[in-house]
Amino acid sequence: MNVGVFLVFLSGLLFLLPVQSTLLYSLSPWGLRPDLCLIVTCLTGLWGGPVRGVVVGVVLGVGQDIFSAGSLWLNLLTKAGTGFLAGHFAKNFSNMESPLVFFPIAAxxxxxxxxxxxxxxTGTGAMLHGAVTLLLPQAALDGLVAVGFNWVIARWMAAGPAREDWAGRFPGGGVR
Amino acid sequence: MNRIVVVIVVIAGVAVALFPAYAQRLLRAVGHPLANLAVAPMERLAVMDRGLRDWWTQRMALQDIHDRNRALRRTVAKLEGEANQWRERVLALERFSALLDFQQRAPVPTLAAMVIGRDASNWYQGVMLNKGAEDGVRPEMGVITPAGVVGHIVKTGRSTSIALLMIDPNVVIGGLVQRTRDEGMIQGTSQGHVRMKYIPPLSSVKQGDVVVTSGLTGGFPRGVLIGRVAQVEESESDLFQVAAVDPAVRFRQLEEVLIVLAPHPSDVELTLEPAGPSSASRAPAP
Known part of the structure; x- marks a missing residue:
């Protein structure tokens, strides 16, 4: 990966948090916002491998934890885990352009x-209700947005030079 | 042939010179029908010429109007943009003056802050404020607006802080039904509503009752408006009554807030010393 691509990627990562906490709030349908940090981490893991997935997950997770009311480790761990799992999942996925990418990301x-x-x-009493009204719609929205982004990345990768740039000077990277 | 023509012309010239009156009469008699023949097409041509001239003038005028219209549209768009900016400034000024007025009337020291973003994760109902630890903001401080209670601070950075809104299930505030003086706990729900729990079973709380802070928990003084009771859920098997509360604050439209630096008059000196008294009366940053 050359310095230019790396800088563009880093700026994109830094730009994600303000977008997530400002613009997306006004665009949220029924109070749901896609978790852009999760989607980007997932796609990085899928296309770049588990190591890149974890690195991006840690960066975005720490950022989200700082600008969120939650504990300072929750997003860090979950996002790093997302990158790692997505990277390993990609090894068993033959067609990265497939809309079936929806399922692992939604899961x-x-x-x-x-x-x-x-x-x-504060309690688990309303867990089932919460799962139906909040968690499942959120997962579906994340999956749908990710499929859209994935389609764009697949087109970009198919262009050629970007594919070689991305394919590999970092450990754990590689395009399948 | 040419000679004949020349002779006729000469004879006609001589005749006209010798008998001008006859010649003129003759010419008039011959010329009138010819003139009548020519008038009709001439009139048509004149009408066409006028039409063409009108069309051209109109076209030029339209072109001019079109150009002026475009210029005016540009000016209108620019002025509309400026007017919008001014309107926004006037609205901000109105909000600031209301906030300042409330801040001056508030019985406790407060610090004005601006909402600069929402919680970065999707799992908390929180807002990001542009005041942090260096302004004297500490976790557990209450956040209010002139309309009522907003929530409380949960995390502070150097120059920013995160406030959890009252509609988040992790926020619990002591509430008081103003009419019956019954106390209860105000808590958010995962659906983004607010409920008042632990209302005594014999309380006569009813729809429309005003709920204010009790001042016993959280960083709020007593008597800050929370909302109105929307519905009372009473069950014979429950030990307490539960009421759905309609919050007074519209959380989607939050722009400026006040952070309560010291909720109780006795805390004022203690809390204000490290933060500095001047920060309490600071206007919100633009």
């Missing part, structure tokens, strides 16, 4: 939603 979003729910809510 990860749901699982981390449950973790957040259990860690922050």
């Amino acid at each position: 990860l979003s749901f699982v981390w939603g449950v973790v957040f729910w259990l860690s922050s809510r």
Whole structure:
């Protein structure tokens, strides 16, 4: 990866948090906002491998923890875990352009939603109701937005030079 | 042939010179029908010419109007933008003056802050404020607006802080039904509503009752408006009554807030000393 691509990627990462905490709030349908940090971490893991996934997950997770009311480790751990799991999942996924990418990303979003729910809510009594009204719609929205981003990345990767740039001077990287 | 023509012309010239009156009469008699023949097309041509001239003038005028219209549209768009900016400034000024007025009337020292963002994760109902530890903001301080209670500070950075809104399930505030003086606990729900729990079973609380802070918990003085009771849920098997409360603050439209630096008069000196008294009356940053 050359310095230019790296800088563009880093600026994109830094730009994500303000977008997540300001612009997306006005665009949220029914109070739901896509978790851009989770989506970007997932896609980085899927396309770049587990190591890149973890690195991006840690960076975004720390940023989210700083600008969120939650504990200072929750997003760090969940986002790093997302990058790691997505990276390993990609090894068993033959067609990265497939809309089936929706399912792993939605599943990860749901699982981390449950973790957040259990860690922050005062009780588990309304868990089932919360899962239906909040966690599942959130997971579906994250999955749908991720499929859109994934389609754009697949087109970009297919262009050629970007594919070689991305493919690899970092450990754990590589395009399948 | 040419000669014949020349002879006729000469004879006609001589005849006209010798008998001008006859010649003129003759010419008039011959010329009138010819003139009548020519008038009709001439009139048509004149009408066409006028039409063409009108069309051209109109076209030029339209072009001019079109150009002026475009210029005016540009000016209107620019002025609309400026007017919008001014309107926004007037609204901000109105909000600031209301906030300042409330801040001066408030019985406790407060610090004005601006909402600069929302919680970065999707799992908390929080807002980011542009005042932090260096302004004297500490966790657990209450956050209010002239309309009522907003929530409380949970995290502070050097120059920013995160406030959890009252509609988050992690926020619990002591509430008081103003009419019946019954106390209870105000807590958010995962659906973004507010409920008042632990209302005594014999309380006569009813829809429309005003709920204010009790001053016993959280960083709020007594008597700050929380909202109105929207519905009372009473069950024979429950030990307490629960009421759904309609918050007085519209959380989606939060722009400026006041952080309560010391909720109780006895705390004022203690809390203000490290933060500095001047910071309490600071206007919100633009």
